[in-house]
Amino acid sequence: MFVYLIGGMVWIAIFYMFLPSLITRLLGLGVFRKGKVKNQVAFTFDDGPHPQYTPKLLDLLEQYQAKASFFVLGSQAEKYPELIRRMHREGHQIGIHNYSHTSNWMMLPGTIRREHLERSANIIESIIGTRPSYYRPPWGLINLFDFFRYKQYRITLWSIMGGDWSRRVSRTRLKSTLLSRITDGSVVLLHDSGETAGAHPEAPYIMLQALEEVLSQLQTKNMEFVRLDEMA
Secondary structure, three states: OHHHHHHHHHHHHHHHHHHHHHHHHHHOOOOEOOOOOOOEEEEEEEOOOOOOHHHHHHHHHHHOOOOOEEEEOHHHHHHOHHHHHHHHHOOOEEEEOOOOOOOHHHOOHHHHHHHHHHHHHHHHHHHHOOOOOEEOOHHHOOOHHHHHHOOOOEEEOOOEEOOOOOOOOOHHHHHHHHHHHOOOOEEEEEEOOOOOOOOOOOHHHHHHHHHHHHHHHHHHOOOEEOOHHHHO
């Protein structure tokens, strides 16, 4: 009986967690990962807003007349509503990254819907008057029931991950990675906070240094920095 129970749990885990994430990562089914318009790139930022780094990032984006998409944590939006208002006022897109940085693999569908999606959407809507319609689960980990949220949210992953949360990624390495991999329609994953599990607290400082050089070089190539909803 115990063996059958363990076997059943393994199959549940495969269908609930591993298979959906494998399908989205390898095949891109049910998610948005890359645009098709020439000379467009979408920079996206997870885990914020952060009181120290997000204002500097917004200043940098304004300097290069770049629009971006922010997947914010509801708990952070609740603490720093003025930064959410500034993002919205300056023309950036605001999406959901759960209320806290908790994996969808570790929660039941109802918990995700009530405590993360609806809660975060309500917070953001109360701040800017617009309800978010784009969603990126933490770590990009999808479960089976996330596919049924397509009527409410467009699930978005990425085509380029800079690894900017790690203390091992230098400014030079991050810059090189981005410039060598960004092409037409790229969706770039970066972070404007280093407070989540596994991230280096000062990583966004390095990211900002690298991003300034990347934006400068891409601008000379006539790349347009757009929001995800403009690209999609």
